[in-house]
Amino acid sequence: MITIKKLSHDFVIGKKGRQTIIPVLRDINLTVGQGEIVTIVGRSGSGKSTLLNLVSGFIHPKEGEIWVKEEKVSDLNETKFADFRIKNLGFIFQSFQLIPSMTAFQNVELPLILKGINDRERKKKTEEMLKKVGLLEYQDHYPGELSGGQQQRVSIARALIVNPPIILADEPTGSLDSETEAELLKFIKELNRDLGITFLIITHDDKVAEIGHRTIELRDGLIVEEVASLCN
Amino acid sequence: MQLKDQFRFVRQNMKKNKTRVFMTILATAMGCAFLIVLASVGFGLQKSVVKEITEQRVITQIDVHGKELNDQDGFRPLNETDIQLFEKVKDVKAVTRRKMLQQESTYIIGNYQESAQTYVTNFASEVKAGFELSEGRLPKGKDEIVVGYNFSLNLASKDAPGDIYDKKGQIKAEYRYSGKLIGQKLELTVRQNKDGKQVEKTIPLTVVGITKKPTREWAEDRTVFIADEMLTEIENFTGTPKGLLLDENSEVPAEFKAQDNSYDEVKIYAKNMEAVQSISDKLTEKKYGTYSVVNELKEVNMVFMIAKAGLIFIGTIAILIASIGIYNTMTMAVTERAPDIGIMKAIGANPKTIKRIFLLESSYIGLIGALIGTVVSYGISYTVNFAIPLIIKQAFGKETQIDLIFSDIPLILPLICIVICFGVTIISGFRPAQRATKVDVLKAMRREV
Ligand SMILES: Nc1ncnc2c1ncn2[C@@H]1O[C@H](COP(=O)(O)OP(=O)(O)O)[C@@H](O)[C@H]1O
Ligand SMILES: [Mg+2]
Numbered sequence: 001m002i003t004i005k006k007l008s009h010d011f012v013i014g015k016k017g018r019q020t021i022i023p024v025l026r027d028i029n030l031t032v033g034q035g036e037i038v039t040i041v042g043r044s045g046s047g048k049s050t051l052l053n054l055v056s057g058f059i060h061p062k063e064g065e066i067w068v069k070e071e072k073v074s075d076l077n078e079t080k081f082a083d084f085r086i087k088n089l090g091f092i093f094q095s096f097q098l099i100p101s102m103t104a105f106q107n108v109e110l111p112l113i114l115k116g117i118n119d120r121e122r123k124k125k126t127e128e129m130l131k132k133v134g135l136l137e138y139q140d141h142y143p144g145e146l147s148g149g150q151q152q153r154v155s156i157a158r159a160l161i162v163n164p165p166i167i168l169a170d171e172p173t174g175s176l177d178s179e180t181e182a183e184l185l186k187f188i189k190e191l192n193r194d195l196g197i198t199f200l201i202i203t204h205d206d207k208v209a210e211i212g213h214r215t216i217e218l219r220d221g222l223i224v225e226e227v228a229s230l231c232n
Numbered sequence: 233m234q235l236k237d238q239f240r241f242v243r244q245n246m247k248k249n250k251t252r253v254f255m256t257i258l259a260t261a262m263g264c265a266f267l268i269v270l271a272s273v274g275f276g277l278q279k280s281v282v283k284e285i286t287e288q289r290v291i292t293q294i295d296v297h298g299k300e301l302n303d304q305d306g307f308r309p310l311n312e313t314d315i316q317l318f319e320k321v322k323d324v325k326a327v328t329r330r331k332m333l334q335q336e337s338t339y340i341i342g343n344y345q346e347s348a349q350t351y352v353t354n355f356a357s358e359v360k361a362g363f364e365l366s367e368g369r370l371p372k373g374k375d376e377i378v379v380g381y382n383f384s385l386n387l388a389s390k391d392a393p394g395d396i397y398d399k400k401g402q403i404k405a406e407y408r409y410s411g412k413l414i415g416q417k418l419e420l421t422v423r424q425n426k427d428g429k430q431v432e433k434t435i436p437l438t439v440v441g442i443t444k445k446p447t448r449e450w451a452e453d454r455t456v457f458i459a460d461e462m463l464t465e466i467e468n469f470t471g472t473p474k475g476l477l478l479d480e481n482s483e484v485p486a487e488f489k490a491q492d493n494s495y496d497e498v499k500i501y502a503k504n505m506e507a508v509q510s511i512s513d514k515l516t517e518k519k520y521g522t523y524s525v526v527n528e529l530k531e532v533n534m535v536f537m538i539a540k541a542g543l544i545f546i547g548t549i550a551i552l553i554a555s556i557g558i559y560n561t562m563t564m565a566v567t568e569r570a571p572d573i574g575i576m577k578a579i580g581a582n583p584k585t586i587k588r589i590f591l592l593e594s595s596y597i598g599l600i601g602a603l604i605g606t607v608v609s610y611g612i613s614y615t616v617n618f619a620i621p622l623i624i625k626q627a628f629g630k631e632t633q634i635d636l637i638f639s640d641i642p643l644i645l646p647l648i649c650i651v652i653c654f655g656v657t658i659i660s661g662f663r664p665a666q667r668a669t670k671v672d673v674l675k676a677m678r679r680e681v
Contacts, residue, residue: 058578058673078583086580097575097677101248113237114581158579 001166001198002032002055007064009050024050025221028064034165037192037199039212046218048202052170055200056089057081069165086114090159090167090197094174096151098143098158104150105130105139108157115162129157133187149180156187167191169201173208185211233585242593245565253597256554256561260601260657261608263554264649267547268609268641269616271648274543276617276640278536282529283637287448290362291525292325294500294512300519307521309494314520318500321514323507326360328353329495331463333422335470335477339437339456341418344387344409348380350420350456351497352463361501368414368441374461378441380453384409413439420458424470425478433469435462544648551653554601555660562594562664566671573668574676583669590668594661595654602653606646613639 007028010021024047032038042048053059055066057073066074069088076084091097098107109126117125130136133153135146143151152172159167172188173181189211191197201208209215217225246253298307299314310329318327333350355363355370371378387409388396396407420435437458446453466475474496500515502508508526515522566573573586616639 053674056578082577082580082582084580089580091578093677095677097578099572099575101244101572110576111579114233114576114579114585116233116237118234 001034001036001069002030002200003065003067004028004030004051004055005065005067007051007054007061007066009047009054009059009062023221025054028221028223030216030223032198032200034198035192035196036214037188037201037212039201039203039209039215040218041204041206041209041215042218044204047221048204048218049170051218052168052200052202056091056168057085086111086162088164088166090162090164092152092155092159092167092169092172094171096143096148096155096175098151098154100143103140103142104135104146104154107143107154108161111158111162125161129161132160133157148175148177149183152176152180152184156184160191163195164197166198166200169199171203171205172201173203173205178207181205181207233582238585238589238592241589242596245569245589245593246596249565249568252561252564256557256597257601257604259554259557260551260598260653261604263547263551264602264605264653265609265612266550266605267544267649267652268606268645269612269639270547271540271543271645272609272613272639272641274536274540275642275645276613276637278533278540279640280637281532281536285525285528285532289525290501291505292502292508294502294508294515294522294524296498296500296515297521297523300521309496310498310520311494315495315498317518318498318515321500321511323503323511325501325503326357328357328361328363328497328499328501330497331474331494332496333458333463333466334472334474335423337456338421339387339418340421341387341409341411341416343390345390346383346387346454348383348386348454348456350458352460353457355457361499364444365441366444368439371440371457371459373438374459374465375435375437376440376459377437378443378457379413379439380455381443381445382452383442383454383456384413385452386454413442415439420456422466422469422475423477424472433466435465437462544652547649548652548656551649551656555598555656558594558597558657559660559664561597562590562661563667565593566590566664566668569668570671571676573671574673577671578673578677586671587665587669590665591658591661594657594665598653598657598661599650601657602646602650605653606649609646610641613641 007025007030008023009025010023012019012021014020028051030038040048040051050059054061055068055073057076061074064074065072068084071084073081073084098104099110102110105126108129109122112122112125127136127139130139133156135150135153135157138146138150143154146154152175169188173184176184185208188199188201192199199212201212203209216223296310296314296318298309300306301308315327315329318324331352333352336347337350338345338347359370365378366381368378385408386403388403389407389409392407396403398404416439418437418439420437421432422435423430423432425431443453443455463474467473470476470478472478500511502511505526508524512522512524512527573581576586577583617637620638621636
């Protein structure tokens with residue numbers, strides 16, 4: 001489903017003439033199979049987010065290839081990547097990334113609007129999805145009027161609404177208390193089992209790491225360990 | 233993304249900062265209103281001038297005032313040969329030609345008298361050109377005449393006291409001839425200086441027809457048409473062509489020039505307005521001096537064309553200034569909405585769509601501004617047309633000339649304005665829209681709420 005070949009990335013900071021190069025990822029090779037949950041762990045600053053952002057297309061790799069669903073996404077331009085993203089990728093962020101001026105309903109509906117789906121179908125699908133995450137009665141609430149757990153469920157609903165085969169999550173439980181975290185993890189497992197959605201999850205939390213079929217540890221931009229999860 | 237949804241986004245976005253959007257629309261509306269009102273003065277004055285020109289004269293009429301002399305400056309008067317040539321030109325409906333009695337002619341009916349212009353004309357061609365009588369018939373005999381519609385209005389009593397005119401400048405009814413004219417006998421007095429003293433001759437005439445009422449309200453027709461033979465008789469008396477009155481001291485010239493059979497007023501009537509140009513072109517080619525309304529209109533319209541273009545240009549500057557506001561508003565909108573744009577991009581919004589939404593927003597502002605500006609400028613235009621004559625009346629104590637239009641907004645003007653405004657807003661919204669597409673997803677999402 002996701003194949004990363006010889007991926008290296010570094011950031012260049014500072015003005016011209018006084019630039020410093022920060023190497024982040026070095027020679028990463030990774031494969032995520034269909035229907036797999038892969039978790040990536042590592043210390044803060046080890047390059048986990050950078051890896052995920054490269055797969056998401058938010059940054060462009062300096063070296064190496066990224067393949068997602070038989071598409072060499074590392075070669076796609078911005079416009080093409082946008083189209084690819086809305087069809088294939090769902091995102092869950094640590095800070096939810098909901099649009100504050102839109103209601104829960106409107107936030108969930110947004111990807112369907114971007115896809116150009118008509119009003120009626122949109123309403124039906126959005127309501128269905130809100131029901132699935134248990135937030136139908138909160139549909140007219142703005143993100144500011146929802147708890148962290150509810151906001152994260154809205155963002156999951158938004159990620160799921162276009163039926164993406166892959167969901168990328170960067171510290172999905174980072175802003176949640178342990179009870180909501182457990183709920184979310186259960187939900188992720190259900191989605192994986194019932195819908196066969198592939199997950200690539202970044203975390204520094206052991207409990208999250210445990211739900212992965214495989215867990216990969218990053219250290220200083222290198223994959224140091226690949227452990228098959230014991231919980232499955 | 234459907235266009236309908238894009239519009240919905242635009243409207244929602246505009247609602248987020250109503251005051252700012254309102255001020256921007258206001259500035260655009262003011263720019264547009266300024267352009268339209270400014271240019272409308274050009275259009276209005278042009279309309280007035282054109283109206284004035286076309287009302288004074290018949291539009292299909294071409295005046296021919298002579299033929300250019302080959303080696304000298306100046307023109308020679310036209311004669312029968314020229315007329316025959318004119319009549320053969322394509323699309324000529326009629327050629328009227330008049331000879332004018334070259335002295336002041338006084339007409340007397342009993343105790344009333346009036347001096348009027350006296351002409352000899354070819355009635356057949358006049359009728360072809362549209363000449364009509366309101367009463368009576370065309371003259372047949374030598375002593376029969378046709379008088380102008382307003383002739384009787386000016387027949388004043390000989391023994392009236394000093395001031396015989398009323399406020400409107402017309403002769404007061406009590407001093408005016410009130411009898412009927414048709415069949416009435418009157419006397420024409422012609423004069424000549426012979427051997428140092430003035431001799432007079434009175435000629436008895438009969439009125440047989442009255443011309444139709446002039447179409448222009450202010451026009452007064454008090455001409456008198458006499459027969460050709462009568463003019464010859466007068467020429468025989470004066471010894472000069474067309475009854476020219478000589479100076480007191482000069483003698484009757486030895487060579488009797490009555491054969492100088494030239495016309496004083498020659499007018500060609502074209503079949504339609506379109507033919508006027510080609511006829512006058514042909515005549516100019518043959519070295520005739522011509523004048524027609526169409527020629528004059530062409531020049532007038534040219535001058536106004538330049539003036540209007542200048543006014544529109546100045547008005548465009550106002551819209552350009554307003555566009556700075558649009559640029560500013562859109563730039564701020566992009567900055568403010570950068571986090572939202574980042575999220576939308578992250579979940580797969582196409583950069584092109586984002587650009588389109590912002591361009592849509594700036595052109596929406598421009599369009600609303602232009603529409604409001606148009607409505608306002610119609611209001612201003614009506615007010616100006618209503619108020620300026622009143623102000624002039626107040627200031628100078630008299631009315632302005634009949635319907636002077638100060639400001640006129642033909643449909644093309646708002647259209648020009650909307651096109652200019654639309655273009656300018658698209659241009660000024662382009663950079664902010666471009667910036668919106670460049671919003672960095674990660675930077676935008678890094679805000680912590
Ligand atoms: N946009 C950036 N510019 C410069 N350096 C960056 C940028 N993003 C991340 N880094 C650096 O890359 C390294 C890895 O960061 P990150 O991938 O966010 O780590 P993690 O998610 O594992 O905490 C860090 O040292 C960070 O300072
Ligand atoms: Mg991170």
